[in-house]
Amino acid sequence: MRIALSLLLSFSSQYNVLTSPLVEDLHKDGKRLTPQRLKVLNLFENIGSGNHLSAEEVHEKLVKSSSKVSLATIYRTLRLLVKIGLLHELELSEGGHRYELLSNETPDHHHLICIRCGRTEEFESDEVLRAGKIAAKINGFKLIESSLNVRAICPKCI
């Protein structure tokens, strides 16, 4: 078991940019780097940024790749990774949160969501960001985040 983890670690540090900041951030807080946390993070790195998974989907995917991680742990891990700043949490309208890799290169973006299958595409738009900023200012609100959710039906589901 010890050997397996070492392998996992060295593998990760070769291929995953996020592993070492993760380790540091965790240890700073007396937290631990566990195989489960790595598995979740690796999953997001493998599917790449621009993909959005719910806790349930993360769970499914890990189970399918014969990496069983309990759902409770996934919820805990997702929260942790969001706090650390490695994942970004979206709140889509059709119930439930989704998560995506937060990389520095990814600017603020919006989502095109298929209401049938949940497929999500993202796009950027300065105009949209500007509109949100202006609306908040006019009403005296303190802006947190503005996201355009375009509800639509994707080609496969039409």
Place this chain on the structure above:
Amino acid sequence: MRIALSLLLSFSSQYNVLTSPLVEDLHKDGKRLTPQRLKVLNLFENIGSGNHLSAEEVHEKLVKSSSKVSLATIYRTLRLLVKIGLLHELELSEGGHRYELLSNETPDHHHLICIRCGRTEEFESDEVLRAGKIAAKINGFKLIESSLNVRAICPKCI
């Protein structure tokens, strides 16, 4: 009781544009115009379009104005009014649906939502609509609705 309803009806038809189409739509389907349905619709007309209530809020307001309508009925009525096309259903992110009067004069609009108290302001933006339309087209999606939800904190809650 019969008298009360007649009064309500004639009152409604003088002041509420929506009552007669409501009656027709209902009867067409063998459905009935009940005082409860009128009360819900009147509430939305009184607060005017541009206000968004959850089922729970509709319930509260009716109870306060000493018009007790059960919560179950409110849920059923809201669904009905949406189906008929008199109300528009929003799905905001922080859980739960909200409803607003759908009038022909109200163009597509977006929402500025206080994440603390739920206060919601609306605004319009052609740029935003255009951005949604373009995104859907590029990805081959069939557009249903695009709404910009600006999550923010309102002056009272800061």
Place this chain on the structure above:
DNA sequence: CAACAAACTCAAAGCTATTCTCAATAATAA
């Protein structure tokens, strides 16, 4: 006005996403 299905109320039950519990396990620091 009477008959009858629709709709109402109240309360209980359902969802569904998330959190909690706690014994068992395992990552870390010394």
Place this chain on the structure above:
DNA sequence: TTATTATTGAGAATAGCTTTGAGTTTGTTG
């Protein structure tokens, strides 16, 4: 290596919103 203590797994519990059921009331139509 060992002690310490964070973390895990599994399922039960929660929370909030929503729906359903049973029994009663009430629009509506002829």
